[in-house]
Amino acid sequence: MTATVGWLVCGLALLILLIAALGVYRLPDALSRQHAATKAATLSLTLFALGTALLAWDWAWTWRLLVLVTILFATLPLASHALGRAAADAGERERGDDR
Numbered sequence: 001m002t003a004t005v006g007w008l009v010c011g012l013a014l015l016i017l018l019i020a021a022l023g024v025y026r027l028p029d030a031l032s033r034q035h036a037a038t039k040a041a042t043l044s045l046t047l048f049a050l051g052t053a054l055l056a057w058d059w060a061w062t063w064r065l066l067v068l069v070t071i072l073f074a075t076l077p078l079a080s081h082a083l084g085r086a087a088a089d090a091g092e093r094e095r096g097d098d099r
Contacts, residue, residue: 006054013047016040030087038080045072 020040027033049065056062 002054002057006051009047009051009054011051013044013051016044016047020044031084034080034083034087038076042072042076045069 017040020036023036023040024033027036046069049069053062053065
């Protein structure tokens, strides 16, 4: 039972990550693309770690995944803020349809 739930949670994480990739491709400016990437990455990596913990069902792996998610929660917002500041300082505005 936990293996099935684990695979479903991992599949949901994959779906969220694919939607985020589409958002990164389709959104017009750097700040919007960064928002789509960081918010969805945090959610999908957390769900993927939860699904992996359910699949492994071992306390050693669960603690490692918990440490990983804690580090991600601490570093992803900081990286997102730094990228947003760099884009704003560089004068990044809306991109045209030059793709």
